[in-house]
Amino acid sequence: xxxxxxxxxxxxxxxxxxxxxxxxxxxxxxxxxxxxxxxxxxxxxxxxxxxxxxxxxxxxxxxxxxxxxxxxxxxxxxxxxxxxxxxxxxxxxxxxxxxxxxxxxxxxxxxxxxxxxxxxxxxxxxxxxxxxxxxxxxxxxxxxxxxxxxxxxxxxxxxxxxxxxxxxxxxxxxxxxxxxxxxxxxxxxxxxxxxxxxxxxxxxxxxxxxxxxxxxxxxxxxxxxxxxxxxxxxxxxxxxxxxxxxxxxxxxxxxxxxxxxxxxxxxxxxxxxxxxxxxxxxxxxxxxxxxxxxxxxxxxxxxxxxxxxxxxxxxxxxxxxxxxxxxxxxxxxxxxxxxxxxxxxx
Amino acid sequence: xxxxxxxxxxxxxxxxxxxxxxxxxxxxxxxxxxxxxxxxxxxxxxxxxxxxxxxxxxxxxxxxxxxxxxxxxxxxxxxxxxxxxxxxxxxxxxxxxxxxxxxxxxxxxxxxxxxxxxxxxxxxxxxxxxxxxxxxxxxxxxxxxxxxxxxxxxxxxxxxxxxxxxxxxxxxxxxxxxxxxxxxxxxxxxxxxxxxxxxxxxxxxxxxxxxxxxxxxxxxxxxxxxxxxxxxxxxxxxxxxxxxxxxxxxxxxxxxxxx
Ligand SMILES: Nc1ncnc2c1ncn2[C@@H]1O[C@H](COP(=O)(O)OP(=O)(O)O)[C@@H](O)[C@H]1O
Ligand SMILES: [Mg+2]
Numbered sequence: 001x002x003x004x005x006x007x008x009x010x011x012x013x014x015x016x017x018x019x020x021x022x023x024x025x026x027x028x029x030x031x032x033x034x035x036x037x038x039x040x041x042x043x044x045x046x047x048x049x050x051x052x053x054x055x056x057x058x059x060x061x062x063x064x065x066x067x068x069x070x071x072x073x074x075x076x077x078x079x080x081x082x083x084x085x086x087x088x089x090x091x092x093x094x095x096x097x098x099x100x101x102x103x104x105x106x107x108x109x110x111x112x113x114x115x116x117x118x119x120x121x122x123x124x125x126x127x128x129x130x131x132x133x134x135x136x137x138x139x140x141x142x143x144x145x146x147x148x149x150x151x152x153x154x155x156x157x158x159x160x161x162x163x164x165x166x167x168x169x170x171x172x173x174x175x176x177x178x179x180x181x182x183x184x185x186x187x188x189x190x191x192x193x194x195x196x197x198x199x200x201x202x203x204x205x206x207x208x209x210x211x212x213x214x215x216x217x218x219x220x221x222x223x224x225x226x227x228x229x230x231x232x233x234x235x236x237x238x239x240x241x242x243x244x245x246x247x248x249x250x251x252x253x254x255x256x257x258x259x260x261x262x263x264x265x266x267x268x269x270x271x272x273x274x275x276x277x278x279x280x281x282x283x284x285x286x287x288x289x290x291x292x293x294x295x296x297x298x299x300x301x302x303x304x305x306x307x308x309x310x311x312x313x314x315x316x317x318x319x320x321x322x323x324x325x326x327x328x329x330x331x332x333x334x335x336x337x338x339x340x341x342x343x344x345x346x
Numbered sequence: 347x348x349x350x351x352x353x354x355x356x357x358x359x360x361x362x363x364x365x366x367x368x369x370x371x372x373x374x375x376x377x378x379x380x381x382x383x384x385x386x387x388x389x390x391x392x393x394x395x396x397x398x399x400x401x402x403x404x405x406x407x408x409x410x411x412x413x414x415x416x417x418x419x420x421x422x423x424x425x426x427x428x429x430x431x432x433x434x435x436x437x438x439x440x441x442x443x444x445x446x447x448x449x450x451x452x453x454x455x456x457x458x459x460x461x462x463x464x465x466x467x468x469x470x471x472x473x474x475x476x477x478x479x480x481x482x483x484x485x486x487x488x489x490x491x492x493x494x495x496x497x498x499x500x501x502x503x504x505x506x507x508x509x510x511x512x513x514x515x516x517x518x519x520x521x522x523x524x525x526x527x528x529x530x531x532x533x534x535x536x537x538x539x540x541x542x543x544x545x546x547x548x549x550x551x552x553x554x555x556x557x558x559x560x561x562x563x564x565x566x567x568x569x570x571x572x573x574x575x576x577x578x579x580x581x582x583x584x585x586x587x588x589x590x591x592x593x594x595x596x597x598x599x600x601x602x603x604x605x
Contacts, residue, residue: 243404244434248498249424250451258447262438339438339478 016087019097023083026100027076029107034072036111036119037065044121048132051139065118067139068132072110079103129309137313144298149317151293152283156325159215160279163222167275168268170223171230175264176256185231192228196221196282197289204290214286221282222275229271233264266340269333276329280322295321348534349415349425349501351378351401356410358396369559370396371407376553376562380415380501383528383535385545386553387588393560394538395431398504401536402428414502424448427495429505434491435479441490442466442475448498458497465493469523485516489523496527502534509544517541521548525572542588546581547574554591564591 048063086092110131116123118130138145173180174188196217207213237260245255287296295314302310334341358371370393378384386394399405400412403422412419414426422428435444446462449455466472469489479487488508495503505524509517521544528535539545545552546568554564566588570580 240430240434241436243422244428244430244436245447245451246422247402247404247424247426247428248448248451248494250447254451258450259436262436265438339440339480342480 015093019083019087019093022097022100023080026079026083026096026103027107029104030072030076030079030110031107033107033111033114034069034076037069037072037114040115040119042119044119046118046121046130049136049140064132064136064139067135068114071131071135075107126306126308129312133309134313134316137307137310141310145313145317148293148295148298148314149321151291151297152287152295153321155211155214155287155291155294156218156279156283159218159283160222160276162215163219163275163279164226164272166219167223167226167271168230171227171264171268171271172234172256172261174227174231175234176260181231181235188224188228188231191220192224196278197285200286200289203286210290210292214283214291217286218279218282221278222272225275225278226268226271229267230264233267234260236267237263265336269329269337272329272333276326280318284318348380348532350380351376351502351534351536352413352416353377353397353401354411354413356397356400356407356412358393358400358405358407371400372559372561374410374560374562376565378534378536380534381532382551383537383549384551384553385537385539385549386555387539387542387545388555389557389592390540391560392555392557394555395506396560397555398428398506398536398538401502402426402504404428424452424498425501427498427500427503429488429491429495429503429508431507432484432488432511435487435494437479440476440478441471441482444479444490445494445497447494452498461497465497468496468527469493483516485512485520488512489520492520492524492527496531499531500533502536505535505537507538507540510540517544524548542585543576546570546584546588547576552588554588 048065050061050063051067053060053062083096086096114130114132116130117128118132121130170184170188174184175181199217199220200213203213203216204210207216241259241263242255245259250258283294284296284299287294288300291297295318299311299314302308302314353374353376356371356374357369360368360370362368374393374397386397388394396405400407401414401419403419403426436447439447442462445465446455446459449458449462466475469492471486471489471493474482474486479490482490488511492505492508509520512520524535524537525548527533537545537548549568552566552568553562554566555561556563566584568584570578570584575581
């Protein structure tokens with residue numbers, strides 16, 4: 001046996017020990033959640049429905065409470081694996097260690113929620129069901145939820161992409177041509193403050209389908225906001241930038257494309273960011289008020305039947321979906337504005 | 347390829363914020379021979395930038411005319427390169443793309459893109475091609491601005507205090523670079539500066555301007571052989587002459603510094 005270790009080895013051992021502790025810390029919250037679920041007596045009167053799953057020719061029967069345990073076990077596995085992987089990836093270690101406390105708290109929160117919502121039901125029912133019931137929504141109506149989610153995504157994509165294109169387009173015209181600015185900018189300023197859903201009565205009567213009406217609402221809420229900021233960005237381009245382009249041989253078109261628009265890009269993304277938040281609101285509102293599908297529609301429908309666990313299930317999907325969209329926009333923004341990195345904290 | 351520039355009886359009047367007339371240039375006449383290195387010096391507000399912008403075609407005079415190789419100047423043209431005092435790089439373009447801007451703007455990028463590397467090397471920015479303007483120093487940024495103007499192979503190069511914001515070491519190095527470029531291409535150069543030593547060190551002739559109204563007060567031939575020694579007796583004598591003109595000779599009996 002060699003007992004002498006180099007300093008580097010020792011440091012490495014220390015790192016591994018440290019990370020193992022962090023992994024344990026991360027998953028211990030979820031282990032507590034499992035223990036609570038298994039050991040805590042079921043005081044409140046809750047019927048756990050039995051579902052059967054057909055996999056190949058196997059029929060697996062399970063109740064929703066065991067589905068909840070499966071989810072917890074899955075979370076433990078995911079965090080344990082990502083933790084072990086981060087041991088070998090130096091750059092990921094720090095982030096994992098940083099997130100440990102929060103993930104621990106998440107597990108504890110699930111445990112408390114389980115007790116309050118399912119075990120003794122001190123939370124007002126049926127408004128705040130336990131975590132198991134929410135999972136029930138996904139099991140019972142999984143494909144229906146997916147269908148509605150896809151409807152929302154389609155509506156969002158159609159509306160928001162049109163809105164961005166129109167917004168940037170008109171913003172450039174307003175910013176570049178003083179005449180257009182004079183006539184259009186004040187209109188934009190006034191109409192821009194009106195929430196898009198206010199136009200709903202018109203949208204519903206003027207458009208042939210309710211889908212196109214909702215697309216219209218999302219378009220205008222993105223359009224005005226983005227046009228406003230794009231115009232501002234174009235207008236604030238320093239005169240010297242145009243002069244520098246001129247003396248280098250850049251004509252009008254070149255100056256619009258390669259001077260004005262790049263200069264306006266940070267503002268355009270500010271516009272896209274805030275328009276995006278408004279687009280989510282408009283999306284859900286219009287789905288709630290007159291769409292044959294979508295997460296908003298699903299929420300409304302579930303509310304009618306007092307199925308609040310389904311409402312919560314849809315809200316969870318929204319949180320994940322909208323965060324993901326924000327994340328994607330952030331990625332694009334970071335890529336397009338990489339020349340800014342270090343100047344302004346992105 | 348180089349250009350001669352002819353300025354005859356030019357007047358440029360601005361209105362300031364209170365509506366008062368500001369005679370930025372009054373009755374300015376100047377003949378610049380092709381291949382000549384001219385410096386324009388004078389205190390701030392004497393119309394140096396105004397004159398340079400007129401030559402570039404970025405501005406127009408109220409009266410008088412400017413000619414380039416005998417033809418009236420009607421607007422900006424890439425055959426006259428212009429280097430701004432500072433901060434004229436496009437922040438969204440890398441060093442390489444800033445330099446390549448003129449090639450793209452003139453639709454000659456495909457045929458001339460090999461030149462980009464040459465100019466990057468020429469101004470000593472190899473290794474910084476991918477950096478963005480905010481990541482490089484002020485001296486490097488000005489070298490990019492110069493390379494960006496040079497890549498269009500201008501017949502005249504107009505520089506507005508290109509080294510104004512630089513420390514004296516960077517400035518001296520850039521001055522030598524400029525001389526090197528001028529000797530190589532023989533381009534006509536008009537350099538605006540407020541640094542007397544810089545003007546003497548670099549130019550064939552020094553145009554001295556004075557403010558209110560902005561006008562040319564004196565033109566000095568710099569008959570010193572090149573390469574010039576900044577500390578030589580004749581150099582210092584010329585310096586004294588110019589200071590005397592500005593009535594500063596008494597106030598500053600000794601040279602401020604020698605490089
Ligand atoms: N666009 C302008 N509008 C009003 N006044 C100006 C403008 N440009 C220059 N001036 C005035 O003209 C005079 C000469 O300016 P300038 O050519 O910039 O001087 P210099 O470059 O020698 O410092 C100054 O008094 C300045 O205030
Ligand atoms: Mg000036």
